[in-house]
Amino acid sequence: MAARFTAYLAPQGFVAELATELGEVTTAFDRLLLSPGPPKPVSWAANTWLSPVILPIASIGDAAKQLRAIQRNWALYPNAHHRRAALISELLPKVSAKPLVFPAPPPRAPLGSWTLIDERTMLASPHCSSPFPNGEARFVEDKAAPPSRAYLKLWEALTVLGRHPEPGERCLDLGSSPGGWTWVVARLGAQVVSVDKAPIEPRIASMPGVEVRRASAFGLDPTAIGALDWLFSDVVCYPERLLRLVERWLAAGTCRRFVCTLKFQGTTDHATARRFAAIPGSRLQHLHQNKHELTWMKLE
Secondary structure, three states: OEOOEEEEEOOOOOHHHHHHHHOOOOEEEOOEEEEEOOOOOOOOOOEEEOOOEEEEOOOHHHHHHHHHHHOOOEEEOOOOOHHHHHHHHHOOOOOOOOOEOOOOOOOOOOOEEEEEEEOOEEEEEOOEOOOOHHHOOOEOOOOOOOOOOOHHHHHHHHHHHOOOOOOOOEEEEEOOOOOHHHHHHHHOOOEEEEEOOOOOOHHHHOOOOEEEEOOOOOOOOHHHHOOEEEEEEOOOOOHHHHHHHHHHHHHHOOEEEEEEEEEOOOOOOHHHHHHHHOOOOEEEEOOOOOOOEEEEEEOO
16 A cells, blocks of 8 residues: 655664654654655655555565565565565565675666565565665775775765766865875875875875865865865864855855765754755765764765
8 A cells, every 4th residue: 555654764873863853753663764744855864765655465475476566676674573574585586785896886776675564564665765775885895095994985975976076176175184085086086185284194195186285174265275176074073163164165166066074973963964954956964884974965
């Protein structure tokens, strides 16, 4: 039967943030929250089930048959009745979950999500917001070259955007130490001005196209830097301070695209997050690689 609600899957550890953002939650299946009405623009959802349906099932085989009749590709959200759900999964076509080799694009085939509510009832959505199983983007990691694991956040953000810096483009990396995001941008062949009062690793600083400036990210004059194609920031600061920085760069009109991490220290600052989300042409999203963070992205 068609549902009059939308289902939202919270990232691990952030059910409360998603519930606050949604406002009204009618039912919760662990991390999967059901809220009345059509899909809402939310940031704290790993995956949004856009067209959920409730399906009564007579047996394990019947459950698999009903899912296959809707479409080929499905990802299980294991909520309850784990053995029964696993047996249903075994009767469905296998979905490749190989890690991406950045900068390869995300999977394009439609991927639905499903879970067992009880032994005789399934909740399924053929259309979801994420092309990854349960919104979890995974990559073939480089465990040798990057100076930290922060590079995975930028890989995921650029994959979600469907755009990345190109050779000849000019980028700014604010709060760059120890150099993980600078490494990503330089590897893509773009020029990057890497700014931090702390040093970045010498092998990153010596990469082609990297210009290092030992300065505060918050003290830069946007007009003095010149035209930029991308501004990146993984700087550690309160979200409100990052918002003031971003607003200054937006007002200057010298940069086209932005990827910035909002880092929450203690209580989640929902008010500032809403102000970021309200910036025209942008999106605010919790990425799989984020911790107690959100990633703000803006193209053009």
